[in-house]
Amino acid sequence: MLPSPSPSLSLPVSLSHLLLITPSIIIHFCVWARRANMDSLGLFILLMLQCFQWTAAHAAEDITWTYKGMVGQTEWSEYFLDCGGTSQSPVDVVTTQTKYDPSLIPLTPLGYDQHGNSPFTLYNNGHTAVIDLPEWMGIGGLPWFFTAVQLHLHWGSGGPSHGGSEHTINGQSADAELHVVHYNSELYPNMSTAMTKRDGLAVLGILIVTGEETNPAFNNVLNYLSRIRHADQKAYIPAFDIKSLLPSDLGRYYRYNGSLTTPPCYQSVIWSVFHERVQISKAQLLRMETLLYSSKSEEPDRMLLQDNYRATQPLNHRVVFASFSAESGRELSSGEVTAIVIGVMCGCVGLAVIVRFIVKTIRIKEPEKAKEIKQDTALNSTAAGEKKEEPSLSLQTDP
Incomplete structure (x- = not known):
C-alpha cells in the first residue's frame, strides 16, 4: 500500500x-x-x-526495497524501523474475534463519479500500477474528511485461488486487492505531512476474487497496462467513475488501525476492509499478473512484477471492529444459496403433494361416508317398522 x-x-x-x-x-x-x-x-x-x-x-531513502530478495519484506525492518512496529498491516481478520461497533456508519465516496474531462495518470513505480486521483475526490463516514490521493493494486502469480491479496479473512486470501488511499485534509496540509501522523491516512481495502464474468469497471485500468509495462513509465488514460471499482455494499466493513503495507511502513492508517468481494474474470487476473515488469526498459534482464503483496502481520492486541453484527454480516456461499433454493422448492412441491393427497382422500371418503349414513338410515327405518308390526300380531293370536 x-x-x-x-x-x-x-x-x-x-x-x-x-x-x-x-x-x-x-x-x-x-x-x-x-x-x-x-x-x-x-x-x-x-x-x-x-x-x-x-x-x-x-x-533509508537510498535503499531499493523489494518483496523478495536482498531487501525483501523479511528485511524491511532492518532498514525502515517502522516496518518492525506493533501496529503493522496487513492483518488476518478473524471474524469470530471482531467486535461489532454500531457507530461505524456506511462509507460515502465523494466526487468519485465527478471525473471531468481531465485524464488520469497511470504509472508503474516498480512495485505496482498506480492511478493518481484528483483532489476533489474524498471519503465521508470517518471522524474527519479525507481527500483522495491515489489507488493501486496488489496481486500474486499463480492465477485464481493462489493468493495475491494482502488482507485475509479467516486465513483465506483473495486473488488480488485494491487500495484507495486518502489523507486527512481536515488536520494536515498535504499527504507528506499526514502520512507520518497516527490519524493521517485512511485506506479502503477491496478484496478481489475471480469468476466467469468480466468486470467492465476494471477494464478502465487493465486495458492500459500495456502502456506502462516497465518501471517509471507513465500513461494518460480516460477518466472514469472510481466508485465502479468498489463493492456495492459500503456499509459492511472491518475497521482497525494499521500501517502502510510497504516501506516506510508508517503506522498512520485507518483501514476499512470491505466484507463484500469484487469479482473479475480469470482473463483479467491473468493480465494483471503477467503484463508488468518491475525492471526498467533499459535494463537487459526483465523481471515480471508479481507477488507484490506483504504477508499478514501480528495484531498485537489490536481490536478489529466490524460495522455489522455476526448475524447480519454472514454472507452465504453460492452452494448454500443453491441448497436453500432447492430446499424451498422441494418443500413447496412436497407440501403441494400432501395437500392434494389430503383433498383427494377427503373426496373419496365423503361419498363412502354418505353411503354408510344412508344405509344406516335405511336399516334403522326397517327396524322401526318391524317393531311396530309385532304388537298387532300378538293381538290377533290371543283367544
Missing part, C-alpha cells in the same frame, strides 16, 4: 554515510551550541546524534 518511489541505490546504513554530512549542518550546530553556551562535549554528543539521525534517514 502506498509504495514509495523507486530509489537508485541498495546500500545498507554504514560508516561511509557519516562522510556525507555537509559543512552547513556542522556550522549550523556550532552556531546553535555557542548561543546556548554549551561545552565541547555537549556539542560533540548533539552533533553525533544528528549525524546518525540524518544518516539513517537519508540512507
